Amino acid sequence: MGRFLLRRLWLSAITLLLVSVVLFVVAEVLPGDVGRTILGPFATNAQVAQLNQELGLDRPLPVRYADWLGNFVTGDWGQSFLLNTPVRSLVVERMVNSLLLGAFALAFIVPVSIGLGVLAALYRDRFIDRAISVTGLSLIALPEFVVGVIVLVIFAVELGWFPVSSQVPSANPVDVFRQFLMPSIPLMLVLFGYIARMARAGTVEALGSDYVRTAVLKGLSRRALIWRHVLRNALLPTISVVSVQVGYLFGGLVVIETLFNYPGIGKLLLDSAVGHDLPVLEASVLVVAVLYMLSNLVADSLYAVLNPRIRVGR
Amino acid sequence: MSAANGRATVDVEGLSISYLRRRQPLRVIEDLTFSIRPGEAYGLVGESGCGKSTVAMALMRYLPQNAVVDAGRVTFAGDDLLGADGATLRRWRGSRMAMVYQDPASALNPSMRVGAQISEVYRQHRGMDGAAASKEAEAMLGKVRITDPGRILGRYPHELSGGQQQRVMIAMALSTDPELLVLDEPTTGLDATVEAEVLDLVEQLRSDFDTSILFISHNLGVVRRVCERVGVLYAGRLIEEGPSDELLREPRHPYTLGLLRCVPRRGMRKDALRLEPIPGSLPPLGADLPGCVYASRCPIARERCHVEPPPPYDTGDGRISRCHYHDEVPTIPPGEQQITPPPPSDGATLLKVEDLVKTYGTSGNSMQAVAGVSFEVRQGEVFGLVGESGSGKTSLARCLSGLVDASSGRATFEDHLDISAAEHRRNAELRRKLQMIFQNPDTSLNPRHSVRRILGRALLLLAGVKNRRERERRSLELASSVRLEPRHLQVRPSALSGGLKQRVAIARAFAGEPALVLCDEPVSALDVSVQAAILNLLLDVQAERKVSYLFISHDLNVVRYLADSIGVMYLGQLVDVGPARAVFDPPHHPYTEALVSAMTTLEDSGGSRPRIKLGGPMPSPSDPPSGCRFHTRCPRFLGDICRDEAPPWQRDGEGHQYRCHIRPGELSGLQRANGASPDEPQAATRRDHPPKENGRQG
């Protein structure tokens, strides 16, 4: 187990390094002139060149990469070109905001989807299964901005039950719901489709397995049967799906945070990309990548803990 | 056993079951009547698909969802089983009735320790708490003769060997001393020695527990060993029933006789007797059969058979036969007795293997699957290779066929081709001359190609037939030489049955006139009748084309029937090699002796022959025992010499040799003494247990 984790960590580190290289190269060749963006259309070319030099943008790419990576690792993430604030505190703050929103969505939808997926499997081919499966499938097909716009128009604009633009909530649970429910609905709907489908498939497979037959023929009660024999084996694949969906969540966050004007990392990413705010853009992407890796790592460890075949086998 | 004991444990009367396929009910069990008395073992035999498992599932009330019980009554210890409600079933199952089936690996929950899985039964039915249940579980594992039950409790199923897994399943089933135990092919898929162990266990347990057993198997020898009475199932009908010894000695239904003539009997050799597959195949599910269900395949069928279904005739001695002409069955003559010519005794050496080694893995964690094997295969002979799973048979075949590289050693083909060297494998001549047939043809036949295309490609690649018309002609020829019909050429392999697929694989192997065909368990997945047909086919093709076979099998009956020479492998080494007859008779290697004693043949009924038990599991090939590799399990272990010194080859005339410290003269005396007096305790020959062996678990 320890070795398994170490190897995964090592692989993640290498992946991150690759991500950083690609990110840096792509960001640096993004069309657009940083000096010009900052100074605006009325500055002279000389002024722009000078600013670029001050920002160190005229040095060769590898040197700048090494420099940037070194700084990043030591915690110096530079200054935002646009907002003129330190990047680190900005990115960290926005990240935390996003995590709060994402955690809200996940905490809500993962148990619900798994529960309904398992339920569908238990009532396979009956009405309840059809209803859950069809709903899940159609929800996957709905892009989150469509759902986002719909809920925004209905519940915020027309009915006025929820704010049009979501803020970071206070600790008050009512406020948490007020601010988070609307933006997380589009995310939840899509997640629901994937997770419920996986949970259903895993459960159906487990229910048809020989070991569940063994358990039935032992005369176990239905509860013992499902908890001890079905769920644990059925939900293993679901865990991997959830971890993949966490990655997906960040993609969805860009759309949702923009739509609901929520100060999260998704919105920051978009803003910095549009404004050519390279230090912020790079730091945000890298942080997202780190988080993505971490979530996968957690999922894999969880998978390993639940699956004795991985745990015990070297 | 005690028939006087009144009420039957299971009483099935007029049971009919259908499966719904596309809303269409297809009759699978028709008017089935039988009963199992307390303490009795009742065997159910028949070809694959005849409905054996369906009966088993019906007795557990665990039929698939699309199954419908159309008629009949089943009582379990006097109570109505078919009408029992969920709560009653939960109370009965696991407590009063239990089941063990094929493939223990998938029958155990992979993510739960086996201890917990067994304890569960006690907690559910005996209301014990965790600690008490776990103590009972440990005791129960002891009763199924598992070494070191305490340690096994904490293991996960995948950490156990197949034999141990099946013991755990049996322990679980017997934990509450049920009245009924259903065993559905409990040893199919297990190694011969493991199978023998499990059967021994079942026999022993029958004296400890007073359980009625329904024992399902396609292996008549196994059924004869375990069961007092047998029912023969065909197309869902019980066509014959009676005490197992009498019924299998003198069947009164042509189908039972047919089944018996499919399998090699003791002492039966290819040069004296031919196997007789039953022509045709099982009627499809739901077929309209107005007369006798067996009429289309029966050698003595007449007019009447096609119109009038035979009732269960009482043929005396508690026997029943559903055949109008059951009196004539003993007089059905055996089929044509074409004899297979023995291989030319002066046959030149075709394949010479010298000190072949195959190591898997890296230096840190390596495993010698084949550890220095030498033998020769002569032209036109069948060389049988036997040994438990993990003994390196398949690795050896893979090296020879070029699927993997040998790590060292030489293998010379036809005196000049070094086939252990990689560059020669790409040699077209060698590819043509050396072919392979696998246990599972699915993995070797391209599922997207029609049979015609598969054979055509083989002809192009192996025989270099470029002309399309010529290829077509030769494809037809090949197909007919393996008894495939022209219509089979149109379809893809998936549309064919297992036996037909294996024929396609054989036809393909013979596209380029091979000199040597490596057959890795080619009939192990097939029904006895299909198996007989394929074995006959292999022999016919051999007679026509003068090919040699390297025939790998765990079924010693088949190897004894087929092989001219035999090699016995243990832990990567060849321990016994020579002419078939010499290897099967004493003096032979103690391991061979154990394998031979583990054979279940049709001739012997329960417990008439002493069975040699091998202590403990096979050690891991990555850490083979010192000295003689067999010393941790050898019943004839001599002491330090076996532990410390690698044994020499002992020669025993006629090219037979084995690797052991005991000389032929002495060994012959020991082994004959043993065979002659079955009651002699085995332990007497075992002088000294290696101390470290106790508590040793793979």
Ligand SMILES: Nc1ncnc2c1ncn2[C@@H]1O[C@H](COP(=O)(O)OP(=O)(O)OP(=O)(O)O)[C@@H](O)[C@H]1O
């Ligand atoms: N759920 C099902 N639906 C439809 N047909 C089925 C179903 N289960 C089994 N069958 C068919 O019923 C017949 C009898 O099957 P069953 O499994 O009882 O045979 P068996 O004698 O146990 O065979 P085997 O030796 O291969 O285990 C076969 O033709 C099989 O294809």
Ligand code: SF4
């Ligand atoms: S009744 Fe006729 S067809 Fe059926 S087994 Fe007897 S002889 Fe053969």
Ligand code: SF4
């Ligand atoms: S050498 Fe010893 S341990 Fe090996 S087979 Fe012979 S008697 Fe048994």
Ligand SMILES: [Mg+2]
């Ligand atoms: Mg079956």
